[in-house]
Amino acid sequence: MAFSLNYQKIDDILAKLSSDYDIYAPVRLVGEGKFSATDRIQYDKITRAEQIVYNEKSDFSPREIISPITQTLFYFTENEFIENLPESRSIIIFARPCDINAFKRLDKIFLENGDFADSYYKSRRDKVHFALLDCKGGWESCFCVSMGTNKTSDYSLAVNFNSKTVEIEVNDSSFNKYFNDIKQCSYQYNFVKKNKIEVELPEIRPEQIEKISDLQIWQEYGQRCKSCGSCTAVCPSCSCFTTRDISYKENKKAGERRRVWASCLHPDFTEMAGGHSYRETAAARIRFRTLHKIYDYKKRFDTVNMCVGCGRCTDTCTQLISFATLLNRLSQEIKKLSVLEEGVEYVSKSSSS
Numbered sequence: 001m002a003f004s005l006n007y008q009k010i011d012d013i014l015a016k017l018s019s020d021y022d023i024y025a026p027v028r029l030v031g032e033g034k035f036s037a038t039d040r041i042q043y044d045k046i047t048r049a050e051q052i053v054y055n056e057k058s059d060f061s062p063r064e065i066i067s068p069i070t071q072t073l074f075y076f077t078e079n080e081f082i083e084n085l086p087e088s089r090s091i092i093i094f095a096r097p098c099d100i101n102a103f104k105r106l107d108k109i110f111l112e113n114g115d116f117a118d119s120y121y122k123s124r125r126d127k128v129h130f131a132l133l134d135c136k137g138g139w140e141s142c143f144c145v146s147m148g149t150n151k152t153s154d155y156s157l158a159v160n161f162n163s164k165t166v167e168i169e170v171n172d173s174s175f176n177k178y179f180n181d182i183k184q185c186s187y188q189y190n191f192v193k194k195n196k197i198e199v200e201l202p203e204i205r206p207e208q209i210e211k212i213s214d215l216q217i218w219q220e221y222g223q224r225c226k227s228c229g230s231c232t233a234v235c236p237s238c239s240c241f242t243t244r245d246i247s248y249k250e251n252k253k254a255g256e257r258r259r260v261w262a263s264c265l266h267p268d269f270t271e272m273a274g275g276h277s278y279r280e281t282a283a284a285r286i287r288f289r290t291l292h293k294i295y296d297y298k299k300r301f302d303t304v305n306m307c308v309g310c311g312r313c314t315d316t317c318t319q320l321i322s323f324a325t326l327l328n329r330l331s332q333e334i335k336k337l338s339v340l341e342e343g344v345e346y347v348s349k350s351s352s353s
Helices: 007-018 095-108 119-125 173-179 206-213 217-223 232-233 280-300 313-316 324-341
Strands: 002-006 021-029 041-046 072-075 081-083 090-095 127-132 157-161 164-170 240-247 253-263
Touching: 002 007, 007 021, 007 173, 021 127, 041 072, 095 119, 095 127, 095 280, 127 217, 164 173, 206 280, 206 324, 217 324, 232 313, 280 324, 313 324
Parallel strands: 021 090, 090 127, 127 157
Antiparallel strands: 002 164, 021 041, 072 081, 072 253, 157 164, 240 253
């Protein structure tokens, strides 16, 4: 079923939903952008439709709603520990198809990992319902179609904001009760069919990995990358974290253990006792992240790629590194490598035109 509402009516429904759910959506934080006099669009709790930024891509993903940047796992003393109990309320997240698909990637890591399912992630993930936000055709840096993440069936509601009305498709019968006596309409969510950017995913054979790791492209991008980790902070499918024990000043024998986001691009991410690191250069780190997104994850779970093509890493990079361009260049380099292995000279489309 689908319904057409004015903004007053949608606010009435949001008020009813708020009594049962915590509702999160992209909101505008005025003056808090990365450049002077710019805004930042980030997920936060909302109670009114006017708070939702529906016609711009959010700078940050909704990942931190379920997997917080800093999360207390348990409290401890010298004799015992107490787990940090999960919140009890259910959650509605206004999200786009790429971000919903990103949660599916995180589910593989945190929930479908044999005997190592993450109870802290699960406690919040089980409470989530998605309200699918219309993408309005997508944005400059998006390449979700190439990644196959432009569509999803995992949503309870689908929402299209217009200047005076809001159209809502109800895909979960448990939400029907909130729309009693509302005028029905014929709205159906329109998934993006074509992005401005198209990405040709590299076809990587396991026996090629050693040669791919030595490609000059990594040194080229490594000279530009500053290892700041901004791309991993905004990525909806990144999952790296570290843990820290915090001792209280008033009682050194008591404290808490926290899980904190980490980044594979940070120089100290693989540092071990004695100062040795597995990936000491920016080139090695950007190579690891790239191959993890489009090869390692898929090989591990025998499923889709980890990257969902949201383009936020490109948007936030201070060195203007486009991940879509990197993938296209890598694809061309691997084609050259494959042809050379067969003893035939490779001529790219660009060089032959």
